[in-house]
Amino acid sequence: MRIARWADGADVGEGFVVGDEVVPFPDGLRVAEVLAQGLSAAAALFERRDRSAARPLAEVRLLAPLVPASIRDFVAFEEHVEGVSASVDGKSEVVPEWYEAPTFYFTNPHTVRATGDVVAIPETQRLDVELELAVVIGAVPGSTGENLDAAAAASHIFGYTVMNDWSARDLQSREMKVRLGPAKGKDFAMTLGPWIVTADELEPYLDDDGFLAVRAELFINGELIGHDLVSNMGWPFPELVAYAARNSVVVPGDVLGSGTVGNGGCLGELWGRRGGLDPRPLEPGDEVRLVIEGVGEIVNVVGERVAAPSVARARGRSRARAR
Known part of the structure; x- marks a missing residue:
């Protein structure tokens, strides 16, 4: 099944994509409600769909396929870490700690963009794209989503969507020197789409070790920049999902990104390997297309830079301990 949200004039529709049509959920349900019911319930809804309510996909505008409850983004590809560390941190390496456990950061669920959107950018000179596959969490009867092992976590994977974690590498490089994860270098935009493909649709792509061997491709202005198999991720x-739920909880509507694939899944990796800005950073007007086999593609055009209020420097303080 493919599940989507769309704008149809002034109306917002939510439901299934079937062939070249969109069909609203029965009972006026929304994607968030379907995720809260789980994958089995979604399959039952699919059987009840009202085909007379279908609209041509070409006549609606796709929105982001969900309003995420939260977004965690992992860094699960060794090749990406090896390459991008040189352009962000100044040294190409994969630290030993990377191998010990999957690492993620939380990003902004309020700046999610849809395929087809023009994406405005901050005042950055090193705008980058990140080609990722993301899972969407759904409910499982009897589970709270807390402290899951891998087998239980698998049942919480409702489906998959394509993710572009837009990145301002110059901002990211500065803030990560303060020994925190990326923040303003990342939180201005995140594209998800074009829809959610349910987990059962990708089962044929699972290899013998349980990794998804789907091809991922990045195109900029029509040129193939990088490609990889998602099965090259470290976990x-x-x-x-189990690590995200470790001493914590995952809930329906959570989105978990794989991190950027290797072999040119972002420009930063290529900059690190080549020792310069080759290819050049993204600029307004550039078209970015991410394609993942079995899921779909998202396409965005880079918008203009948006000026923001100036930032004051830290003040020197006396470190007095009493007034």
Whole structure:
């Protein structure tokens, strides 16, 4: 099944994509409600769909396929870490700690963009794209989503969507020197789409070790920049979900990104390997297309830079301990 949200004039529709049509959910349900019911319930809804309510996909505008409850983004590809560390941190390496456990950061669920959107950018000179596959969490009867092992976590994977974690590498490089994860270098935009493909649709792509061997491709202005197999990630998705739930909880509507694929899944990796800005950073007007086999593609055009209020420097303080 493919599940989507769309704008149809002034109306917002939510439901299934069937062939070249969109069909609203029965009972006026929304994607968030379907995720809260789980994958089995979604399959039952699919059987009840009202085909007379279908609209041509070409006549609606796709929105982001969900309003995420939260977004965690992992860094699960060794090749990406090896390459991008040189352009962000100044040294190409994979630290030993990377191998010990999957690592993620939380990003902004309020700046999610849809395929087809023009994406405005901050005042950055090193705008980058990140080609990722993301899982969407759904409910499982009897489970709270807390402290899951990998087998239990797998059952919480409702489906998959394509993710572009837009990145301002110059901002990211500065803030990560303060020994925190990326923040303003990342939180201005995140594209998800074009829809959610349910987990059962990708089962044929699972290899013998439980990794998804789907091809991922990045195109900029029509040129193939990089490609990889998602199965090259260091941990399969159920282990990422289990780690997110470790001494914590995952809930329906959570989105967990794989991190950027290797072999040119972002420009930063190529900059690190080549020792310069080759290819050049993204600029307004550039078209970015991410394609993942079995899921779909998202396409965005880079918008103009948006000026923001100036930032004051830290003040020197006396460190007095009493007034």
